[in-house]
Amino acid sequence: MSTIPEMKAETLEQKLNNNEDVTVIDVREDEEVAEGMIPNAKHIKLGNLPEQYRDLDKETDYVVVCRSGRRSMKASEFLKENGFSSVTNLEGGMLAWSGDLSYK
Template identity: 35%
Template sequence: MSKGWQDVTTEEVEKRLSSDAPLQLIDVRNPDEYGDGHIPGSTLIPLPELPARIHEIDQNREVIFICRSGNRSGKACEYLDQLGYANLNNMVGGMLAWTGKQERN
């Protein structure tokens, strides 16, 4: 059985961001990790909160999940795939591999 999402590299994410594609970036790390640096325009939904905040995910847009290394974002993809969501992407390598712009707060 194949998985219902794509693994994408940080380079692919940067290309998609520069193309103005209708993306939704969801960061599933903890608030302190997010505050230390995140991709501009990403929405923080910590993985444990995902079931309660699933309504914030736009099923009509491509979604890229982000975490520290790609593990938690993979779990988010797996969870949403089981619920029938499509257009899911896991940013492999996570923020450890991200070399693009970051915001801090």
């Protein structure tokens, strides 16, 4: 069982609408992101995370998202194992997201 906390999509949408200090990392593939992503999310494909996580601030609050929540849970666990203090998985992933979308 994972020790990574999960956040509901509605809660994340409220935090973003209230301009709370949270950074979304989208770990989906390029073709998935082309269908729309959470506005201002950082796109780091899951396969690229081992090379790119060093560019992230370990003290920032991150919410990690994928299509359904499985890949983002793996990414969240990876970040936690590498010293990130505040990592949350988006429960249900983009399938649960009904908020605004941005397009690359």
